[in-house]
Amino acid sequence: xxxxxxxxxxxxxxxEINDIMQKRVRDPRVQGITITDVEVTGDLQQAKxxxxxxxxxxxxxxxxxxxxxxAKGLIRKELGxxxxxxxxxxxxxxRDESVAYGSHIDELxxxxxxxx
Numbered sequence: 001x002x003x004x005x006x007x008x009x010x011x012x013x014x015x016e017i018n019d020i021m022q023k024r025v026r027d028p029r030v031q032g033i034t035i036t037d038v039e040v041t042g043d044l045q046q047a048k049x050x051x052x053x054x055x056x057x058x059x060x061x062x063x064x065x066x067x068x069x070x071a072k073g074l075i076r077k078e079l080g081x082x083x084x085x086x087x088x089x090x091x092x093x094x095r096d097e098s099v100a101y102g103s104h105i106d107e108l109x110x111x112x113x114x115x116x
Contacts, residue, residue, distance in 0.1 A: 003042060010038040012083060013047055020078045029067030036096045040089060047089040050096040056103075061095060068093040 018035050037050040053064050072091055080088035 006040050006042060006044070009044055009083075009085065010040040010047070013040065013049075013079065013089070014038040016079055016082050017049060017075060020075050020082075024074065024078055025071045027067045027071055029063045030071060033064060033068075036099070044085060044089055045087065046092065048092045048094055050094055052096045052099040056100050065093065065095070 014035050014037070017038070021030060021033065021035070032054050033051045035049060036052050039048045039050075040046070051064075051068070053060055072093070076088055076091055079091075
């Protein structure tokens, strides 16, 4: 039997984290990031939050990760007050590499067009 609740909770977490990031988190290291996906475990105890950044250089990536780790407590507290679930999931942030990979493929295709 499919578990629809996990999908609904992950969508709600994604929406709320985006809102919290825009309105409550003041850290300049996490400005301009986009939450692309949230994976929640079946027991709703842990959530892996995927994000993408506008810049792909190493310093920006590490600064953003540090900023998210620093803001994790505030985000989880706000999430707990906004969601109506028994226990707020523990958050883990991971960079979504698919956006950078898609950009790299696009660059390769543009190079092929220029060669023809």
